[in-house]
Amino acid sequence: MxxxxxxxxxxxxxxxVKVDTSLPKEERIRDFIRQIKNPxxxxxxxxxxxxxxxxxxxxxxxxxxxxxxxxxxxx
Numbered sequence: 107m108x109x110x111x112x113x114x115x116x117x118x119x120x121x122x123v124k125v126d127t128s129l130p131k132e133e134r135i136r137d138f139i140r141q142i143k144n145p146x147x148x149x150x151x152x153x154x155x156x157x158x159x160x161x162x163x164x165x166x167x168x169x170x171x172x173x174x175x176x177x178x179x180x181x
Contacts, residue, residue: 117149118142 123141125134142148146157 112147112154114149114152114154117144117147117154119149119151120155121150 118141120142123138125138125141127134129137139145148155
């Protein structure tokens with residue numbers, strides 16, 4: 107999907123999503139998806155967030171740790 111053709115106003119701002127934490131896990135998930143509408147494409151303020159997944163064994167945690175290490179080593 108081309109970011110230039112996205113109607114930002116039609117996307118849900120994730121900061122407006124409020125999930126009732128007293129609900130059971132599966133109901134919380136359904137509630138989140140109902141509110142966010144598209145969990146792979148939403149807004150955070152003026153930013154559009156697009157989630158994609160690649161076929162790799164590297165986790166998000168691994169990538170974040172590598173990024174932080176690279177920033178600490180550069181400083």
